[in-house]
Amino acid sequence: MDKSWIKKSRWTYEYYKGANDFVDFAFKNASEDGRISCPCMKCTNSYSWTREVVRDHLICNGISPNYDNWFFYEEPISRATSNPTNESHSFPVHSVNDSIRGMLHEAFQMHNNQLQDDFQDDSDFQDSPGEGSNSQQPKGAPNEDASKFYKLLKDAEQPLYNGCEKYSKLAAIVVLYHLKALHGWSNKSFSMLLEVLKDMLPSDAKLPDDCYVAKKYIRDLGLGYEKIHACPNNCILFWKENADGEVCPKCSTSRWKTNEVNINLDAEEKSIKKKKPAIVLRWFPLKQRLQRLFMSSKTASMMKWHVEGRTNDGLLRHPADSLAWKSFDRRYADFSLDPRNVRLGLATDGFNPFRTMSTKYSCWPVILVPYNLPPWVCMKRSSLILSLLIPGPNSPSISIDVYLQPLIEELVQLWELGLDTYDASVGENFCMRAALLWTINDFPAYGDLSGWSTKGPLSCPSCNYDTRSRWLKYGGKYCFMGHRRFLHKNHRFRKDRISFDGTQEKELAPKILSGAEILEHTQYVECHFGKHINMSKGKRKRNKNIEYQPWKKRSIFFMLPYWEHHLLRHNLDVMHIEKNICDNVLGTLMNFDGKSKDNLKARLDLKDMGLRPELHSQSVGLNKIILPPSCFTMSLKEKDEFLKILKNVKVPDGYSSNLSRCIQLKERKMIGLKSHDCHILMQQLLPIALRGVLPKRVVAPLIDLCCFFRELCSKTLDVRELEQLESRIVETLCHLEIIFPPSFFTIMVHLVVHLATEAKIAGPVHYRWMYPIERALFWLKSEVRNKAHPEGSIAEGYMVEECMTFCSRYLETIETTFNRPARNIDDSMGAISNILLDQKSWMQAHRYVLFNSNEIIPFRSIHKSAIKRQNRGTRPSDMVINKIHVENFVDWFRSYVSKLLIIIVH
Structure with missing residues (x-):
C-alpha cells in the first residue's frame, strides 16, 4: 500500500483517505470478535478496538510514525527486522532482539565508524574458545568502546536460556530495567524480582543476581560524566591549569575535606589515607549527547522538523517562528543554511533534594533544551539534557559562572569549530554546530545568570536604569508603579492627576538594553567570585556617596561570540509571575493574614504619600485604629459565596488538582495552592467566581488581567494580537493602580507589562517557562536514594534514566514512555446508555x-x-x-x- 499519507498532516484530505484505506486493509484479517490492534500514537498496537474506534484514533491521535512494517496485519515483513521462518506469527519472534541489535549499533556508532562493517560482515568475527558458538569477538585488539560494544553484542546474541527465541540475555535485562525505571521500583524490589524470576525460569537462565549487576550492564549503553573538583568557597574549578592544585589560589582553602581525625594524623598516614574532595561538580559532556540525537534513527529526522515539518503561515507556534530566531538566522546565514545545526535553551534552578523544609540545602542542575525538535517532543522530560550538576549545600549565587565554564567552553567549540556527526536519516556525515538562544529561570536566578541585581530600586532588567520605583516608609520595601508612561502619548490617563499620584505623566516607555550597551556598562564592573570576600564580621555598609550600581558582574555568556547580538537573552518566567500575582490578588481580596497587601502599614503609606484620603486609617479611642473599607473589601457573606463557587468546581481528570481540598470554608482560607493551581485559577476560575461578588470597577480590570494571561499562554500566537495585548495590559495595570494600594505593586506585578513584548520577540510562552523544568527537577529529587551523597545519587540515576530513554525508542512491542496510552482511553465498547438532550x-x-x-x-x-x-x-x-x-x-x-x-x- 501507499504509505506516504503517514507523514502528512492529520488535517489533510490525503491523510484522511489513507487512514480509511488502511482500516479497510487491516480489517480484512481482523480477529473473530471484529477487533484489530490500534497503531495510533497512544495505543501503539497495545490495545485492540473495533473499526470505528480505530478510525477515530488514527484521525484524532495520528498513526505511530515508526510503524512502517504493518506486521500486525500480516503484511510481508522485511528481512532487516524479522526472522523469515516465523512470518506466520502475529509479530516477529525476534523483534525485541533485532531492536536491541540495532540500538547497540547506533549507540556505539559515534565512537567507532568501523563498527558498521564489523557488525554486518561475519568474516570479521571469530569464535572465542570456551564461550560457545554464539559468542563472537572481532579480530585484532579493539579499543575500549569497541570492546564494550562486542561484549554487549555477545549478550545480545546469547539466548536468555536454552530454547528461548524471543529474548536474549541483554534484551531481558533492558526490558526488565525499563519497567523498573518506568514504574519507579526501588532497587530492593527489583533485586527481589530478579531472585524470583531466576527461581521460576530454567536453571541455565542468565539473569543478573541483583540490581547492582543489572545496572552495570545498562551503564555500558550510557555516555558517562566527568567529576571536576571545585573550591569550597566557589572561587575556582580545579580544572585545566588548576587541575593539579592542592589549595585555592584565591582564598588558600584546601581542595580536600578536613576534619579533626585527619588533622591528628601523621604526614605518612595522611598520604596513605584516601583524600576526599570538598566540592565536586559533575559535568555531562554535551557533544556526545547531541551526536546521539542524530545518530539515532528514531530522532535524526525530528532534529530537522523546524525546517521540514513546520507550518510557516506567519503565526507563532514554535521558537522557529519568532523574531529572535529569524533575526539570528539573518545575521548568521552560514549557520542557518544547515537545518541540522542545533538551537538550545538553558534552564537552571535550585532545589532541596531531601524533601523537607527544615533542611537548608540547594542543589543546582543546569538543563539544556534542544529546540530543533517538534512541539510534541521538545519540552518533554525525555528530550531535556542534563549538562551540569552544581553541588550544595549553598546556592552558588553569582559565582555560578565558575561552574558554567565547562559548558561555555563546549558551546564556543560547537559554534566555532563544529563537530563531525553522522546523520542517520540521510546516511551521511556533516559538521554539526550549536548555538544557545536564551536562558529560562525564575527571577532570583535571572539575576545570578545575567548579572543584573533583581533586588533594590532598579529591580526590573527590562526597564533597567529607567525603572520607576518608590520606597514605602512603613511597608519597608519598594513598590513599582508609574505604568502610565507605557501608554501612547495622547492617552487620557497621562493627564489624570486625581486618580493617580497627583502628577501628569510625560515620560516615554524605557527601551531594553542591547548587548553592546550591556558590554559598555559592565566594562568596569569588578567581580570577585567566591565567599571569601564576604567573610568579614558584620554587614557591609554601603557608601552613600557612591551611585547605586545594579550590575554585579559581566555574565559569562558574553564569552559566546553571538550572545551580544541576541534580541532576548534571558526570559521572564511566566509561571512564577502568574503564581505571585495570584497570591497577591487572593491574599488582598480575601484579607489573608500575612498575605494581604491592604493592611495598616499600607494605609499609613497612603497617608504618607498623600493619596486617597478616604482610605486613611482613623484613630478611635486610645489604642484602637479603624481601617475604612475599600472598594475591593469583601464582606463575610461575599467571601463565603466566592469560596463556595471554587469549592464546588469540578474539572476533568488531569486538568488540575482537586482545588476543593485547598479551600477551608469554615476558616475562610485557601491553603496549599501550587503553581499550576494558580495557573488554572487565574485563567479559568477567577473570572467566573468574582462576578457578582465585587463592584464592576474592581472586577473588570481583574478579569482583563486573567484574560491577558489566558491569551498570552496560547499555543498559537499572532503578532498583531500580541501588539494589542501590549497596550491592553498597560491600561489594566493603570486601572489596578487606581484601585489597589501601592504595596500591591511588587516587582512581579510590574514585570507583567513586559511579557507580551517578550512573547512577540521569542514566541510562545510554553517553550520558555519553568513548568517542564520544575517537573524534571521533581524527578531528579526522586532519584536521591543515598541522602549522604545526594548529587552522586542524582548523577547515577540520570545516567540510567538516559540509557533507558534511549532504549525505549527501540522497544516498540512493549509499553514505554513514548507509546504509553493515555490515562483515560475512549472505549466505545463500554456500557451504552441512551441520553435525551434538550x-x-x-x-x-x-x-x-x-x-x-x-x-x-x-x-x-x-x-x-x-x-x-x-x-x-x-x-x-x-x-x-x-x-x-x-x-x-x-x-x-x-x-x-x-x-x-x-x-x-x-
Missing part, C-alpha cells in the same frame, strides 16, 4: 464543535462571502463552489458527527 444542550454541543474545529474555518469564509453576495442581490446560481471544498466538507461533516457524539457521551 434543545439547549444540543445547541451548546453543536456550537462547541463549530467554534473549536479548524476544519470549519474555510467554510465560514465561504458562508460569509455568500451572505455578502445575497445582500448585494446576487442570485444563488451565480455562486460557484469548488468541488474540492464540497468533498472536504463531506469529510469534515463525518468527523464532526463523531466528535459531537463523543461530547454528548461525556
Whole structure:
C-alpha cells in the first residue's frame, strides 16, 4: 500500500483517505470478535478496538510514525527486522532482539565508524574458545568502546536460556530495567524480582543476581560524566591549569575535606589515607549527547522538523517562528543554511533534594533544551539534557559562572569549530554546530545568570536604569508603579492627576538594553567570585556617596561570540509571575493574614504619600485604629459565596488538582495552592467566581488581567494580537493602580507589562517557562536514594534514566514512555446508555464543535462571502463552489458527527 499519507498532516484530505484505506486493509484479517490492534500514537498496537474506534484514533491521535512494517496485519515483513521462518506469527519472534541489535549499533556508532562493517560482515568475527558458538569477538585488539560494544553484542546474541527465541540475555535485562525505571521500583524490589524470576525460569537462565549487576550492564549503553573538583568557597574549578592544585589560589582553602581525625594524623598516614574532595561538580559532556540525537534513527529526522515539518503561515507556534530566531538566522546565514545545526535553551534552578523544609540545602542542575525538535517532543522530560550538576549545600549565587565554564567552553567549540556527526536519516556525515538562544529561570536566578541585581530600586532588567520605583516608609520595601508612561502619548490617563499620584505623566516607555550597551556598562564592573570576600564580621555598609550600581558582574555568556547580538537573552518566567500575582490578588481580596497587601502599614503609606484620603486609617479611642473599607473589601457573606463557587468546581481528570481540598470554608482560607493551581485559577476560575461578588470597577480590570494571561499562554500566537495585548495590559495595570494600594505593586506585578513584548520577540510562552523544568527537577529529587551523597545519587540515576530513554525508542512491542496510552482511553465498547438532550444542550454541543474545529474555518469564509453576495442581490446560481471544498466538507461533516457524539457521551 501507499504509505506516504503517514507523514502528512492529520488535517489533510490525503491523510484522511489513507487512514480509511488502511482500516479497510487491516480489517480484512481482523480477529473473530471484529477487533484489530490500534497503531495510533497512544495505543501503539497495545490495545485492540473495533473499526470505528480505530478510525477515530488514527484521525484524532495520528498513526505511530515508526510503524512502517504493518506486521500486525500480516503484511510481508522485511528481512532487516524479522526472522523469515516465523512470518506466520502475529509479530516477529525476534523483534525485541533485532531492536536491541540495532540500538547497540547506533549507540556505539559515534565512537567507532568501523563498527558498521564489523557488525554486518561475519568474516570479521571469530569464535572465542570456551564461550560457545554464539559468542563472537572481532579480530585484532579493539579499543575500549569497541570492546564494550562486542561484549554487549555477545549478550545480545546469547539466548536468555536454552530454547528461548524471543529474548536474549541483554534484551531481558533492558526490558526488565525499563519497567523498573518506568514504574519507579526501588532497587530492593527489583533485586527481589530478579531472585524470583531466576527461581521460576530454567536453571541455565542468565539473569543478573541483583540490581547492582543489572545496572552495570545498562551503564555500558550510557555516555558517562566527568567529576571536576571545585573550591569550597566557589572561587575556582580545579580544572585545566588548576587541575593539579592542592589549595585555592584565591582564598588558600584546601581542595580536600578536613576534619579533626585527619588533622591528628601523621604526614605518612595522611598520604596513605584516601583524600576526599570538598566540592565536586559533575559535568555531562554535551557533544556526545547531541551526536546521539542524530545518530539515532528514531530522532535524526525530528532534529530537522523546524525546517521540514513546520507550518510557516506567519503565526507563532514554535521558537522557529519568532523574531529572535529569524533575526539570528539573518545575521548568521552560514549557520542557518544547515537545518541540522542545533538551537538550545538553558534552564537552571535550585532545589532541596531531601524533601523537607527544615533542611537548608540547594542543589543546582543546569538543563539544556534542544529546540530543533517538534512541539510534541521538545519540552518533554525525555528530550531535556542534563549538562551540569552544581553541588550544595549553598546556592552558588553569582559565582555560578565558575561552574558554567565547562559548558561555555563546549558551546564556543560547537559554534566555532563544529563537530563531525553522522546523520542517520540521510546516511551521511556533516559538521554539526550549536548555538544557545536564551536562558529560562525564575527571577532570583535571572539575576545570578545575567548579572543584573533583581533586588533594590532598579529591580526590573527590562526597564533597567529607567525603572520607576518608590520606597514605602512603613511597608519597608519598594513598590513599582508609574505604568502610565507605557501608554501612547495622547492617552487620557497621562493627564489624570486625581486618580493617580497627583502628577501628569510625560515620560516615554524605557527601551531594553542591547548587548553592546550591556558590554559598555559592565566594562568596569569588578567581580570577585567566591565567599571569601564576604567573610568579614558584620554587614557591609554601603557608601552613600557612591551611585547605586545594579550590575554585579559581566555574565559569562558574553564569552559566546553571538550572545551580544541576541534580541532576548534571558526570559521572564511566566509561571512564577502568574503564581505571585495570584497570591497577591487572593491574599488582598480575601484579607489573608500575612498575605494581604491592604493592611495598616499600607494605609499609613497612603497617608504618607498623600493619596486617597478616604482610605486613611482613623484613630478611635486610645489604642484602637479603624481601617475604612475599600472598594475591593469583601464582606463575610461575599467571601463565603466566592469560596463556595471554587469549592464546588469540578474539572476533568488531569486538568488540575482537586482545588476543593485547598479551600477551608469554615476558616475562610485557601491553603496549599501550587503553581499550576494558580495557573488554572487565574485563567479559568477567577473570572467566573468574582462576578457578582465585587463592584464592576474592581472586577473588570481583574478579569482583563486573567484574560491577558489566558491569551498570552496560547499555543498559537499572532503578532498583531500580541501588539494589542501590549497596550491592553498597560491600561489594566493603570486601572489596578487606581484601585489597589501601592504595596500591591511588587516587582512581579510590574514585570507583567513586559511579557507580551517578550512573547512577540521569542514566541510562545510554553517553550520558555519553568513548568517542564520544575517537573524534571521533581524527578531528579526522586532519584536521591543515598541522602549522604545526594548529587552522586542524582548523577547515577540520570545516567540510567538516559540509557533507558534511549532504549525505549527501540522497544516498540512493549509499553514505554513514548507509546504509553493515555490515562483515560475512549472505549466505545463500554456500557451504552441512551441520553435525551434538550434543545439547549444540543445547541451548546453543536456550537462547541463549530467554534473549536479548524476544519470549519474555510467554510465560514465561504458562508460569509455568500451572505455578502445575497445582500448585494446576487442570485444563488451565480455562486460557484469548488468541488474540492464540497468533498472536504463531506469529510469534515463525518468527523464532526463523531466528535459531537463523543461530547454528548461525556
